[in-house]
Each structure stands twice: as C-alpha cells, then as structure tokens.
Amino acid sequence: LSEKLQKALRKLTGKGKISENDINQASREIRLALLEADVNFKVVKKFIKTIKAEALGKEVQESLNPGQQIIKIVNDELTKMMGSDTASIIEAKHIPTIIMMVGLQGTGKTTTVGKLANYLIKNKKARPLLIAGDIYRPAAIDQLKTIGASLDVPVYSENNTDVVAIVENGLMQADRNHNDYVIIDTAGRLEIDDQLMDELKNIVDVAHPENIILVADAMTGQVAATVAEGFNSKLKLTGLILTKLDGDTRGGAALSIREVTGLPILFTGQGEKLTELDTFHPDRMASRILGMGDMLSLIEKAQQDFDAKEAEKVAQKMRENTFDFNDFVDQMDQMQKMGPLDQIIKMIPGMANNPALKNFKVPDKQIAHTKAIVYSMTPAEREDPDLLNPSRRRRIAGGCGLSVVEVNRMIKQFKQAKDMMQKVTSGNFKGLSNLPGM
Numbered sequence: 001l002s003e004k005l006q007k008a009l010r011k012l013t014g015k016g017k018i019s020e021n022d023i024n025q026a027s028r029e030i031r032l033a034l035l036e037a038d039v040n041f042k043v044v045k046k047f048i049k050t051i052k053a054e055a056l057g058k059e060v061q062e063s064l065n066p067g068q069q070i071i072k073i074v075n076d077e078l079t080k081m082m083g084s085d086t087a088s089i090i091e092a093k094h095i096p097t098i099i100m101m102v103g104l105q106g107t108g109k110t111t112t113v114g115k116l117a118n119y120l121i122k123n124k125k126a127r128p129l130l131i132a133g134d135i136y137r138p139a140a141i142d143q144l145k146t147i148g149a150s151l152d153v154p155v156y157s158e159n160n161t162d163v164v165a166i167v168e169n170g171l172m173q174a175d176r177n178h179n180d181y182v183i184i185d186t187a188g189r190l191e192i193d194d195q196l197m198d199e200l201k202n203i204v205d206v207a208h209p210e211n212i213i214l215v216a217d218a219m220t221g222q223v224a225a226t227v228a229e230g231f232n233s234k235l236k237l238t239g240l241i242l243t244k245l246d247g248d249t250r251g252g253a254a255l256s257i258r259e260v261t262g263l264p265i266l267f268t269g270q271g272e273k274l275t276e277l278d279t280f281h282p283d284r285m286a287s288r289i290l291g292m293g294d295m296l297s298l299i300e301k302a303q304q305d306f307d308a309k310e311a312e313k314v315a316q317k318m319r320e321n322t323f324d325f326n327d328f329v330d331q332m333d334q335m336q337k338m339g340p341l342d343q344i345i346k347m348i349p350g351m352a353n354n355p356a357l358k359n360f361k362v363p364d365k366q367i368a369h370t371k372a373i374v375y376s377m378t379p380a381e382r383e384d385p386d387l388l389n390p391s392r393r394r395r396i397a398g399g400c401g402l403s404v405v406e407v408n409r410m411i412k413q414f415k416q417a418k419d420m421m422q423k424v425t426s427g428n429f430k431g432l433s434n435l436p437g438m
C-alpha cells in the first residue's frame with residue numbers, strides 16, 4: 001500500500017497552496033494506510049478531519065509537492081497525538097514505588113514485569129521485588145521465578161489462592177527488605193470479565209499502586225483499544241506498555257489506544273528477551289504507522305538539499321557578478337520563508353554561530369515595498385541596475401505608488417547588499433555592519 005500511496009501522492013503536483021482537491025486525494029490514501037495499520041475507524045475519521053482542517057490552504061514548501069507536504073503534516077500531527085510529553089513511571093513519595101501490571105492473557109505481562117525490573121536496575125540502580133499475583137497456573141509462578149533468578153531479583157510467591165493476602169504479604173516483605181520498587185504480576189483472561197476486574201480492584205485496594213500499567217499486544221490492533229478502554233474504566237490506569245512491536249505489525253494500536261484512553265504509552269516491547277524494552281518514541285511510531293519511513297526521510301532530505309542549493313545559487317551569482325533585482329526579490333522570498341537568515345549566514349566564515357544573526361529577519365513591510373518597486377521595473381531594468389537613471393526612477397515610483405526617495409533607498413540597499421555579498425563570497429569579508437537593516 002505504501003507504494004500505492006506514494007504513487008497517488010506523486011500525482012499531486014503544482015505549487016502554491018494545498019487545495020481541497022489535493023487533500024481529498026491524499027486523505028483517501030491516508031485513511032487506507034491508517035486502516036491497514038489497524039487503527040480504529042473512529043480514530044481514523046477524527047484524524048482525517050483534523051488533517052483536512054490543518055492542511056487546507058497551507059503553503060506548499062518550494063522543495064515539496066503538495067502530496068509530500070500533506071504527508072509531513074500528517075506525520076507531525078500523528079506524532080503530536082501520540083504524546084509529545086515524555087511519560088515515565090510515577091515515583092512514590094516513600095519507597096517502595098508500586099507498579100501493578102494488568103492485561104489480557106498472553107499479552108506479555110509476566111515478561112514485561114521482568115523487562116521493567118531490568119530497566120529499573122540498569123537506569124535507576126533499583127532493588128526491586130517482584131510479586132507473583134497470577135495464582136491460577138503454577139506455570140505462571142515458575143515463569144516469574146525463572147525471570148527473577150535470571151535478573152538476580154527476589155520474587156515473592158505463595159502456594160494458595162488468596163491473591164490479596166499474597167500481595168499484602170509481599171508488600172510487607174518489601175518493607176522489611178527496603179526494596180525501592182515492587183512490581184506485581186497479575187492474572188489475565190482471554191477477555192475482560194467481571195471476576196477478573198473484581199480481583200484486580202481488590203489488589204488495588206490493598207496495594208494502592210502509584211502505577212497501574214496495562215500491557216497490550218500491538219498485534220491485536222484496534223482490539224487493544226477496546227480492551228484498554230475496558231480496563232481503564234474499571235481500574236483507572238496510569239499508563240500503557242505496548243508489546244510485540246518487533247513483528248511486522250504497523251502499530252496502529254498505539255494511536256487507537258492513545259486516542260481512546262488519553263493515557264501515555266511508556267514503553268514498547270521489542271522481543272522476548274528481558275533487555276528488549278524501549279522507551280516510547282512518538283515520532284518513530286508515527287512513521288511506522290504511516291508506513292512511509294522512506295518517504296519521510298526523502299521529504300527531509302529534499303528540504304535540506306533545496307536550501308543548500310538555493311544558497312549555492314546565490315553565491316554563484318555573486319561570484320559571476322550577475323546578481324540582479326530578480327534575484328534580490330527571490331532572495332527576499334526565500335528569507336521570508338526560511339525565517340532567519342540561517343542558510344546564508346552559514347556560508348560566511350566565522351558567522352555560522354553568531355547568536356545575534358540567528359533570528360535576524362527582514363521586516364515584511366520592507367519586503368513588500370521592495371517587491372512593489374521591482375515589479376514596476378521593466379525586465380531590462382530588473383537585470384541591469386545601471387539603467388536606472390532619474391527619469392526611470394520617477395516612472396517606477398509612480399508605477400508602484402511609492403516616493404522617489406523610497407525607490408532610491410531601495411536601489412541603494414540593493415547595491416549595498418550586492419556589494420557586501422560579493423565581498424563575502426570572494427573572501428574579502430570584513431563585517432556585516434553594512435548589511436541593510438542591521
């Protein structure tokens with residue numbers, strides 16, 4: 001599909017602003033891409049609406065076509081939706097910080113308990129205790145014990161079926177041993193049922209965990225969002241961990257879950273090993289969901305190349321002494337679009353990091369006047385400033401509705417700028433103080 005999408009987007013050519021037509025064509029393909037990534041259809045619908053509003057009338061950057069511009073907007077918006085905030089484990093005021101892991105059967109709870117313990121040891125020099133709260137299958141307790149042993153982390157377990165008592169006793173052991181983190185593994189079911197929820201609620205009531213984390217399987221796509229909604233309504237989750245992202249799933253679950261619950265995604269599971277836990281990166285997830293990683297890096301590169309090419313073009317003109325009013329106007333357009341004079345300044349030795357220049361901008365009004373004056377010139381005049389004798393200047397002033405004084409000032413500035421830039425590009429540069437407006 002990604003290929004299909006790229007083809008469709010390539011068809012959108014032309015410059016200027018993003019049109020209704022551009023959006024309609026692109027949004028069809030974006031909708032498909034998202035649905036194919038198994039994003040919940042309601043979320044897709046809402047998302048497309050946001051994108052339409054966001055993209056319509058947006059200026060298409062010189063280096064991009066409208067399709068690429070829309071993709072860039074989509075990618076930025078996706079990233080924003082999945083949380084620009086970096087979330088982490090909520091720390092308790094007094095140790096231990098309690099983390100309760102919940103989720104359906106087979107999503108990776110027990111494995112993730114181990115992964116998280118490993119993460120806390122590596123990143124916070126933690127001394128965690130694990131509590132085996134999945135009491136229905138003996139194998140589940142053994143599984144956690146094996147994980148604990150491999151990390152050299154204690155596991156609290158009992159051979160009875162009173163899970164609330166087990167958790168209470170486990171917490172008492174953590175107090176005695178001054179463990180700074182307690183991670184509680186719990187039982188899952190194939191689907192949400194009241195019995196499971198009651199049991200989990202009872203654990204919450206005795207443990208008061210700072211963190212109730214839902215472990216969701218990314219491969220289950222939009223089902224994960226429904227499950228998350230169910231768990232959240234009963235338990236007030238604090239965050240999510242999305243597992244099994246090491247497969248070829250596109251990760252639409254991340255977007256759906258985030259949109260439906262508003263909860264932060266803390267980590268992602270990237271494999272069966274206990275080291276395979278990553279902090280969540282919204283930007284990476286966005287490009288994965290879109291399935292357009294290549295396209296996105298292409299867009300980025302196109303922009304960089306374009307800026308560099310434009311800057312080089314100007315330098316070339318300077319060296320050849322063919323910089324004219326047309327270039328001057330182009331240059332101003334370019335500056336207006338780029339904002340600060342970054343690209344040009346980068347070419348000036350020793351100026352690249354001058355903070356005073358970083359945010360320098362030519363005032364919009366000055367640009368408008370300059371353009372008006374240039375547009376009132378004949379093509380020959382635009383290419384050859386030396387033609388501009390007093391009578392021509394008067395005619396130009398009349399044509400653009402500005403005074404002769406203003407026309408003279410602009411021509412003088414042009415000459416100064418040209419002079420200065422010539423010195424810069426020929427290596428005789430002394431300082432920037434002659435640059436108009438500085």
Ligand code: GDP
Binds near residue numbers: 112
């Ligand atoms: P639980 O029933 O929720 O406790 O799930 P488990 O922790 O027992 O995991 C179920 C299966 O999923 C096991 O085979 C794990 O090795 C596997 N698993 C867990 N997390 C991941 C992951 O991030 N990637 C992959 N590929 N497998 C995982």
Ligand code: MG
Binds near residue numbers: 110134140186
């Ligand atoms: Mg388990």
